[in-house]
Structure formats: structure tokens, C-alpha cells
Amino acid sequence: MSSSKSCRVGFLWSPSLETFNFGSKHPIKVGRFQMVRDFLAENDFLSQPNVEILTPQPLSDELLRMTHTIEYLDAVRRISETGEGEIAIDTPGFLGIFENASITSGATVTGVRAVTDGIVDHFLSPTGGFHHAKFEWGGGFCIFNDVAAAVYELKSLGYQRILIADFDVHHGNGTQAYFYDDPEVMQISFHEDPEWMFPHDGFIEDIGEGAGCGYNINMHFPMDSCDDVYRYAFDELVPPLVDFFQPEFIIFLPGFDAHYRDRLAHLNLTTDIIRYITSYFHDAAHRFSQGRFGVLAGGGYTNESFKWGIGIVMSVLSGYNYEPPKQEPPFEDDEETWTAVKHNVEKVKRLVFPILGL
Template sequence: MTNSGQCRIGFLWSPLLETFDFGRKHPIRVGRFKLLRDFVDEVGFLDLPNVEVITPELLSEDLLKTIHSEEYIAKVQQISETGIGDIDIDTPGFRNIYFNSRIVSGASVTGIKSVQSGLVDHFVSPTGGFHHAKFGAGGGFCIFNDIAACVYELKNQGIKRVLIADFDVHHGNGTQTYFYNDPEVMQISFHEDPEWMFPHDGYIQDIGEGSGRGYNINMPFPMDSGDAVYRYAFDELIPPLVDSYQPEFIIFIPGFDAHYKDRLAHLTLTTDMIRYIASTIHDFAHEYSSGKLGVVTGGGYHHESLCWGLGTVMSVLSGLDFEPPPQQPPFDDNEETWEEVKNNVALVKDLIFPIFNL
């Protein structure tokens, strides 16, 4: 285990991140960031000597134009001026959405810069993780894809092997489209079965193309999967792949919406699993990536489990003394779940491992 009390953490934070407005009935409503801020205050995370608040910069126009088409950027700008129109059916527009999206996505890139400059070892971008946004379109509550922007920032700085470890319960379909042919990016996405779950993408067979073949790894889980099957899949797949790839930088999306209390989806993890994932990924960062690790939080729509998840990840990285209450998911993994997960893991291994001589 890495001694996390010695790691320096940058926490991307500014009241400007609260200028989000999908409306009161939307899962991401105004107040979500205030809730996180109150929680962070309450547990004393920002008082730790090894934690530094970093002010987010706007996403640069250069990076914005790299990750999105001119037409799409113009559409967001127009909605932003008038407050009229939607980004997508599930993603309403609002006045000032262009500024808000540039600051929330810029926060993650600011995190990358603060790690690369040596200011901190790890960053946490508590409003980041817009993995459904694609070059020509937003959707799934995502406007500008900050993960893609982070990767391009790293590429601009000469980094050749970026690992995106995405445990959000929804497949990282937007991010996948940017780097599908690119061996400089390995994307591993664990998510609920796309057969019924948004964004209906992220099948095992989608392993990348051309020189990127094998660098896109999708591991879907059946409904009601809990800690035990998830940990099995994690242990079987992630350590060998990370060891083979030797990433220079790890971007980690923890997946608070895979928690059993989060009913936007149907996985039944507890924060025990979130702690296990976070500490393993943290150890990998120190083993392979000179500690270079960025956390972009992604989904999480149940207030309690979102805070528990964030507190758990922060405690792993910083040594913060935080432990959520004991949790009892409604189901244990049954025989059927085990069978499907073992089957999926075997399929992923058959397709991916030979490419890396594993």
C-alpha cells in the first residue's frame, strides 16, 4: 500500500463550477456541487496539509477545437446566448452553458497541468468526467469531453501512454470514439450491460481498430452485479493489462453511480468496492506512472452515496480519515450473475490478452 499521507492532492474548486443549470427535475440539478462542497468542508478534506485548492482555468479554445467540431461548438454558443434549445434529448441547454462547460471541463485540464508541472501528485476534478460527449455532439449530461481534452493536453506535452480507467456505470462511449485507433491511449470501461443501459454501446467485441486494436477494453456487467463479481472481473483483467501497458499517466473515473443506492442504473456496489478500486489504481499510479493520477468523478446521482464515494476516494489518495457507514446492498451475487460475469471476463481475455502476449 502506498503511504497516501505523503501524496500532494490538487482539488479543483471554484464557485464558478456551480453555474450549472439543467433544471430542478434533472438528475444533475443546481445544488449538486454545493452539496459536494458542504461535504468536503464537513469532513475537513481541504484542511489537510497535503491538499491544495486549485482554481480551474477555462478550457482553451485550441483544446476545445481539437475535441469538438465547429458546428457543435457554434450550437452550444447559440444555446448559451439565448437559453433556448437542448444539447440532446436528455441534456437541456441553459443560458451561459458555453461558459459553464468550458470551466467544468477546463478544471480537469487544469488538474493535468498541475500534476505535469510537479505542483501536486494527484488531482481531483469533482465536476469532471463528461465521457459521453463526442466530436460532433453532446448528450448523456455531457457537453464538452474533458477526458479527451486531458488526453490531448498530455499528448501535447509528449506523453505517449495514457490509461483511462472508467468505472462509471455507463459506458464511456464518447471517449471511446476519440481514441479507437490510437495505441497511445488505453481505455478500460467497466459498465452495466449496454443491451438495456444507456448509452447502448460498449460491447466486448469493440476492442479498437488499426494500431489501436486491443487498446479499447469493454467489460459489461449484468443487472444487480455486486462487489464480489466486480472484484473478480477487476482482478482478472486490470492488473495484467496495466502491467503490460505501463501507463505514463492514469485518468481515473471512479463510478459512484454503480453504487446500489444510485437508481439511475442497476449495479449494486458498495463503497468497499470503490475503496478497493481507488487504492489499487492509486498504487498502480505510484508503481508505473511516477504517481501521475487524475480523478474525474463522473456520475453519481444519489446524494448520500455520491458523498460517500467522493470521501472514500479522497481518503485513499490523501490519508483523510473517512469511512462511510456500513452498507447492505439489496442483493448478493447469485449463480446466474457469476456465470455471466465469468463468461464476459473470459471473452474479454480471449480477445484482448493475446494482443499483449498475456
């Protein structure tokens, strides 16, 4: 554990984040970001001398045009003005959706700029991680891809080795598509088996193409995987890849929706593994990236585990103590799970490591 009381942490927040409306039955509910803010305040994070609130700015027109087609941007604008139509079956439209998507995704770029300008060392956005949005169209609760926009912003500032560490339980299919042939962007995605889980993409064989071959790493887990197999796969795969890549900036999507209490997916992780992985990337950011580290914490659909995860991440970033309630996953990894995970780990190593000379 690095001592992080000296790290300056930006928390992206403003009431304007909450101006969305996917309807009362949608997993992303109004009140979510206020809840995060209240939770952090109640646990004394926001009164720490090294934590500050950063006000999110909307995505610039220039970044929007780099990240999405004109046709798509026009379509979102039309839905936004009328309140009619949908982005996808799981992503309904509403009045003002363009402005809301622009600010919730813009928060990520605001955080990136605060880090590169030296205002803070790390940032956490409670909205970020719209990793299913593609260049041509959105979906999977994602309108504009903030991960891609952040990468384009970093590239425009001259950064050449950007790590996207995507531990959301769903595969980052949108982000993968943007940088599939780009060796300046390494994407490591750990997710539930795409055979069963949305977005049914992110197979181990998908390792990138052209100059980017070997820089796109997918590792997936069978349903019911717990901390032990996850930690095993992490230790086998991630440190060698990060040591090789030596990222200049780390963008991290923690897997709050891989927690055993989350209702949208079927992995059984606890906050112990969330702390373990966050600490690893925080340390790696200090080792390789002069501390440049951004956390996009938008995934997570059960309030308790979502808040516990946010508390753990803020604790690692700020050095301020937080303990979630005792974790009680329903069971442990069985023989079948271990066999499947070991098989997957070996497959990733066999396909990716030789290309990178590991």
C-alpha cells in the same frame, strides 16, 4: 495500501462550477458541487496540509477546437447566448451553457496541468468525466469531453501512454470514439450491460481498430451485479493490462453511479469496491506514472452514495481517514450473475489478451 499522507492532492473547486441549470427535475442539480465542498470541509479534508484547492480554468480555444467540430462549438455558443434549444433530449440548453461547460470540463485540464507541472501529485475534480460527448456532438449530460481534452493536453506535453480507467456505470462511448485506433491511449471501461443501459454501446467485441486494436477494453455486467463478481472481473483483467501498458498518466472515473444506492442504474456495488479500485489505481500511478493520477468524479446521482464515494477517493489520495456508514446492499451475487460475469471475463481475455501478447 500505500501510505499517502505524503501525496499532495488538488481539489478542483470554484463557485463558477455551479453556474449551470438543467432544470429542477434533472438528475444533475444545482448545489451539487457546493455540497461536495461542504462535505469535504466537514470531514476535515480541506484543512489537511497535503490537500489544496485548485481554481479551475476554462478550456482553451485550442483544446476546444481539437476536441469538437467548429459546427458543434458554434451550436453550443448559440444555445448559450439565447438559452434556447438543447444539446440532446437528456441535456437541455440554458443561458451561459458554453461558459459553464468550458469551466466544468476545463477543471479536468487544470488538474492535469497541476500534476504535470509538479504542483500536486493527484487531483480530484467533482465535475469531470463527460465521457458521452463526441467530436461532433454532446449528450448524456455531457457538453464538452474533458477526458479527450485531457488526453490531447497530455499528448501535446509528450506523454505517449495514457490510461483511461472508466468505472462509471455507463459506457464511455464518446471517449472510446476519439481514441479507438490509438495505441497511445488504453481505455478500460467497466459498465452495466449495454443491451439495457444507456448509451447502448461498449460491447466486449469492440476492442479498438488498426494500431489501437486491443487497447480498447470493454467489460460489462448484468443488472444486480454486486462487489464479489466485480472484484473477480477486476482482478482477472485489470492488473495484467496495466502491467503491460505501464501508463505514464492515469485518468480514473470512479463508479459512484454503480453504487447500490444510485437510482440511475442497476448495479449493487458498495464503497468497499470503490476503495479497492481507487487504491489499486493510486498504487499503480506510483508504480508506473511517478504518481500522476487524476480522478474525474462527476458521476453519481444519489447524494449519499455520491458523497461517500468522494470521501473514499479523497481518503485514498490524501491518506486521511474516512469511513462511510455501514454498507447494506440489498442482496448478494447469485449463480446466474456469476455465470454471466465469468463468461464475459473469458470473452475479454480471449479477444484482447493474445493481441497484447498476454
